[in-house]
Amino acid sequence: MRTRTTLQEPEDFTSGEGLRALLNRLHEAGPGAWQHDPVAADLMVYAAQKYDLLARKHGLDPWEAASAAFDVMRTKAARTADDPWGVVTHAVRITCIAEERGQGLLCSVHQARRPNFSVFHDAERLSDRENPLTDYHASFQVTDPDPTDTDTGADADAGVGPPAVRMSAHAAMDDAIALFVALEWPPHVARAGVEHICQALARAGNRQSAYELLRRDKHARALLDVNRTAWSALLRALLGHPNPAYAATASGRGILLRLLIGESREALLRDDDLVLMISLAAPKPGGR
Incomplete structure (x- = not known):
């Protein structure tokens, strides 16, 4: 007597519908599903490869981008979106930009996402530039006082202002x-x-x-x-x-x-x- 066995086809998470189905299954499986499911591991390897160039563009490791993808994949927005991969890609791009800005601004990624922090330029050491900052930045420029300039009026009477010329x-x-x-x-x-x-x-x-x-x-x-x-x-x-x-x-x-x-x-x-x-x-x- 022969017994027929039906082999379950692997889930194709590379498509939008396949990703939605996998995310819904993992969500319904409850806590620990992502840790023990072999398909979930394959999904994260695929995400690291998919976002490799995007991560390197912003000076990050591909697995940092995969970590950002993992965070958004567990949300309801990714499971119910018309285009799950589009939602994930958009979120990963924003996270990579924030990670890069956070490293440049020497602040947290959470702060780098906020406009009142992200408008500033990256932190710089004085030694990072070919020409010292003191050579050209207006804040470090000091003009010579005019020795012929003397104060008159109330300021001069009070002793306020540049020192008077005492010698020709x-x-x-x-x-x-x-x-x-x-x-x-x-x-x-x-x-x-x-x-x-x-x-x-x-x-x-x-x-x-x-x-x-x-x-x-x-x-x-x-x-x-x-x-x-x-x-x-x-x-x-x-x-x-x-x-x-x-x-x-x-x-x-x-x-x-x-x-x-x-x-x-x-x-x-x-x-x-x-x-x-x-x-x-x-x-x-x-x-x-």
């Missing part, structure tokens, strides 16, 4: 020359160098532009007969450090500005870093 430009230049001479620079080199830099500063209009022009001024170095070290020290001491990040510091202001805003020559001589830089760079006979 010519007096500041003479004090700067005297400072270099006191730190063992030859008088003729100190005077010619300071005067040349002051003239270039007047033409350029601001210290940063003057610094960039003078830094490459080989003609001035030749006329003064000084080496590159002495010339660089002269520029930095008079005009200050060129990096905008130092603009509000003593190192960034430079001798000329510090004299114009009221610092005395004696106060500058108490600046150990400034004195050391000028002294070590003092030119020797022959430009060495």
Whole structure:
């Protein structure tokens, strides 16, 4: 006697109707069905393969996309939709975008889905850019105060606003020359160098532009007969450090500005870093 056995055809979850039938069966099977059903395991492998390119487009692993698909497949919306795979794909795409935004914004995926967080740009380290942020971002730019600008009216009476000019430009230049001479620079080199830099500063209009022009001024170095070290020290001491990040510091202001805003020559001589830089760079006979 022969017994006929009927083999059940595997469920075709690749089609919309097949996916709906499988999702309804798993839902009716109750808790644990997804964990123990072999067809459910095949479905998740298929989902990982189906959404592989979408996941990689957003910098994710394919199984992260499969996890998002698993979450939506268990909802009533997926089981009752006219196009179950369309609902799943749309949900996975939104989740991948939110995952990518969350990683960029350094926040949770839940926050990345909300417009009040997602409108911001990704977090950046200052070292991520080829040019430092301080070189071009307006928040880090500091303009030189106009030494000829004096306040009048109630603000001036109350002592509010920029410090008053206590020294003329010519007096500041003479004090700067005297400072270099006191730190063992030859008088003729100190005077010619300071005067040349002051003239270039007047033409350029601001210290940063003057610094960039003078830094490459080989003609001035030749006329003064000084080496590159002495010339660089002269520029930095008079005009200050060129990096905008130092603009509000003593190192960034430079001798000329510090004299114009009221610092005395004696106060500058108490600046150990400034004195050391000028002294070590003092030119020797022959430009060495």
